Amino acid sequence: MIENAISAENLRVHYPNFDLFIDHFDLPCGYVMGLIGRNGAGKTTLIEALLDSTPARAQHCKLLGMRMDQNERQIKNQLGVVSDRFVFPDSYHAMKLMRRIGPFYDQFDEVLYHTLLNRFRLPLGKPFGEFSAGMKVKLSIIFALSHHPKLMILDEPTANLDPVSRREVLDLLYEFMQQEDHSLLFSTHNTADLDKIADYVTCLENGHVKFSASKEILMENWQHFRCEGKIPKEMKDFVLKPKPTETGWEGMCTHAAQLRHLPVVFTPATLEEIMLAQDLTYEEL
Template identity: 35%
Template sequence: MKSAVVVKNLSKSYKDFTLGDISLSIPQGSIFGLVGENGAGKSTFINAILGIINSSYDTLQYFGKDFEQNQKEIKEEIAVIFDQTHFDLEFTPKLVSGFMKYVYKTWDNGKFENYLLNFNLPKDKKLKEFSRGMKMKFEFAVALSHDTKLLILDEATSGLDPIFRDEILDILRDYSEDEEHTVIMSSHITSDLDKIADYVAFINHGKLVFIRDYDEIQENFGIVTCGLNTLQALSPEDVVAYRKDDYSYKVLINNKHEIRKVFKDLVIENASLEDLMLYTVKGEKLV
């Protein structure tokens, strides 16, 4: 499987925060989710791999090419959407479309105007008159109107209403289905990633805690609500972590099909991405 992005031992230190030794490989044609609390290091990681901030690393490659040696070529094939618009608020969409063809060789003005129409965005209105949601829709219209191989979203859906977020998720799913286009999506809205992510990386306090195939999460992980005797009967190898409620224990397990064979009456609920994060960080280990 080809990799869209390869990172080895990336680090960035500030006075009061360190993003430490992040290594990962993002498969081409996938939607790769980055999750973590605010301040966990998601935006620092994205800014580092884009060269916006200086960082140290052993390897940083896009599409098999070294980033340092091929920055201009690589950036031509990337679109980035942050949580706020980066265009001058005095600009109009019409003005932006006029100069984007000089920024990207593959700029498609017809496609851009179709997105404006579909997103109900006026061409001649200044961006400062747009609502937050309209500004983010405009960012998506720009990003999707040139032939990029990689789309990077840093909390870009957080300012959108639920209906439009679902529309964007459908667009992202279609974008990545040809196995040529890749999405890196940083979000604290884990339900969005539950809907579309192929892989998920969890960053906590500057450390990469895990990378998982989302199908593996759905297939193998579950939540069990049980008493102390059942908890103690479970194998530590099958238990990721547990949390104690007032009258029971909630247990995150990683082998739900095998556990069902042994504990036939046990009710096992599907585990969400939020469950994995919560139990990994705040759960107790079974020893």
């Protein structure tokens, strides 16, 4: 098995009002990476650059160990993509999609396709354009899964979904990841999705990688703290969002794992709390 499902170095995309500069981006095979950041941070641009659908310049960019400009057919046979930019014709219903687009994939599995359509109770003859947002996402993921991809790339798959549909979509992705050679990259604004299934988290800001780390390491280090009296001196460089309490201070610490010897109480933070805390910096107390 190859080491990385996605590997990119020196990735550059230039638009009149936006530039993407990614020095290094890897997704190890067999893992899930969540891509987060504000609107306009570059998440969709990065995904499009990886899929070779932007005017990108990259010294090194590979999917499943291959370059898109040299192995497009081989890559697309093993790649599932779900994005607002890659939608089906409004007039196509589920069966027409299978007949017209399914044959482009060497391993399109009609039995699996029908099984998933029945499982999620999607109508076979209803045009794609008449589907609800949740139905469109489900059909897109079902179609992508039905040609047995090894890598799935999804741009905001749970956006605008109700809680039940979101859970169903996450269940599908979780099932996909049960095979050890499967990998998944997906962007989201809903950090609760990442809490459930992500192994790695990459945050973009203004076209750059703000941070990229395993979720486990991130959660071990970024934690709430509470202390009596002043914040310990050796901790001050690692504090965000400090607030005074009746007896001391509380806030977010970025290096909790190495500071547990201090007289400070640490408690876990969610990914959403970690993201919010990064918008505020420590000021001299």
